[in-house]
Amino acid sequence: MEKLGGIFNPSSPEMEALSSLTLYTIVTTVGILLLIVAAMIYIIIAYRKNPDDNQEPYQNFGNLNLEIVWTLIPCAIVAVLFLLTCNTMKVVDPPVGDHEPDIIIIGHQWWWEIRYPKSGVITANELHIPAGKYLLARIESVDVIHDFWVPELGRKIDAIPGHPNHMWIVAGEPGLYIGACAEFCGAQHANMHIRVIAETEEEFKEWEKQELVIPPTPRTGLAGNGAKLFQEKACMNCHTIMGTAAAARVGPNLTHLNDRQTIGAGVLTNTPENLNKWLTNPQKYKQGSLMPNMKLSPTEVEAIVAYLEALK
Numbered sequence: 127m128e129k130l131g132g133i134f135n136p137s138s139p140e141m142e143a144l145s146s147l148t149l150y151t152i153v154t155t156v157g158i159l160l161l162i163v164a165a166m167i168y169i170i171i172a173y174r175k176n177p178d179d180n181q182e183p184y185q186n187f188g189n190l191n192l193e194i195v196w197t198l199i200p201c202a203i204v205a206v207l208f209l210l211t212c213n214t215m216k217v218v219d220p221p222v223g224d225h226e227p228d229i230i231i232i233g234h235q236w237w238w239e240i241r242y243p244k245s246g247v248i249t250a251n252e253l254h255i256p257a258g259k260y261l262l263a264r265i266e267s268v269d270v271i272h273d274f275w276v277p278e279l280g281r282k283i284d285a286i287p288g289h290p291n292h293m294w295i296v297a298g299e300p301g302l303y304i305g306a307c308a309e310f311c312g313a314q315h316a317n318m319h320i321r322v323i324a325e326t327e328e329e330f331k332e333w334e335k336q337e338l339v340i341p342p343t344p345r346t347g348l349a350g351n352g353a354k355l356f357q358e359k360a361c362m363n364c365h366t367i368m369g370t371a372a373a374a375r376v377g378p379n380l381t382h383l384n385d386r387q388t389i390g391a392g393v394l395t396n397t398p399e400n401l402n403k404w405l406t407n408p409q410k411y412k413q414g415s416l417m418p419n420m421k422l423s424p425t426e427v428e429a430i431v432a433y434l435e436a437l438k
């Protein structure tokens with residue numbers, strides 16, 4: 127699967143500030159380490175025992191000026207790093223005020239639910255945002271502690287049950303930014319990817335409009351069979367498909383599954399073949415996933431794939 131973007135590849139003002147602070151801190155501390163190691167090596171060699179001289183060396187009992195200097199310099203370094211940190215915190219966490227969240231991100235074992243309360247869009251694992259715009263995200267969890275982290279865009283933020291956190295999300299440029307859950311949350315913690323898809327304002331509006339379309343339910347043919355099976359096979363106990371009786375939130379909203387790039391929070395790319403594999407046995411691709419093996423026959427799987435693919 128894709129690699130996480132590095133924290134030294136910032137794509138937002140927040141991450142640029144964090145990246146430079148990290149870099150300053152590393153350069154300062156590594157500089158101090160090198161100075162100390164160099165001083166130690168010099169002292170070990172320059173003041174080693176002279177074999178011809180058995181006298182005790184000259185004993186020096188302190189030097190007030192030196193003590194003052196080596197107390198003040200570290201204090202100054204810490205003060206500078208402290209000020210830089212305060213500045214960075216201001217950029218990284220702009221005040222929330224009474225702003226209502228633009229996005230609600232909800233951690234589930236082991237996928238992300240994404241809601242846009244202002245438009246009513248509900249999707250999973252793929253966060254669409256208009257590039258260059260600050261959006262306020264509220265981060266929640268329904269089960270255990272997860273942690274939302276897209277390294278190129280910002281800091282980590284915990285998703286804690288019963289205690290929503292807030293964070294501004296912004297991407298400088300359109301593009302795909304890969305993130306992941308950064309708090310161990312059980313068997314499939316490693317397969318809890320998040321894709322941030324930053325688009326131009328128009329593309330985002332178009333996507334949002336598309337997500338709100340209620341697709342007609344197919345009544346005939348293979349897809350029509352799939353629609354019936356979806357109701358009979360208890361899929362509707364866990365999933366939502368807009369325009370049908372299925373309205374559960376245990377698993378991802380499947381209304382516009384077609385518009386997503388991956389299945390299972392990044393374990394499979396979203397193709398009809400992979401959808402077929404997933405429905406045949408999700409446990410094979412994501413062992414421990416809260417979607418059970420539904421023991422569908424190959425013809426049933428085919429019908430349900432046709433149904434999900436027909437939802438446009």
Ligand SMILES: [Cu+2]
Pocket residue numbers: 233234236271272273307308309310311315318
């Ligand atoms: Cu998690």
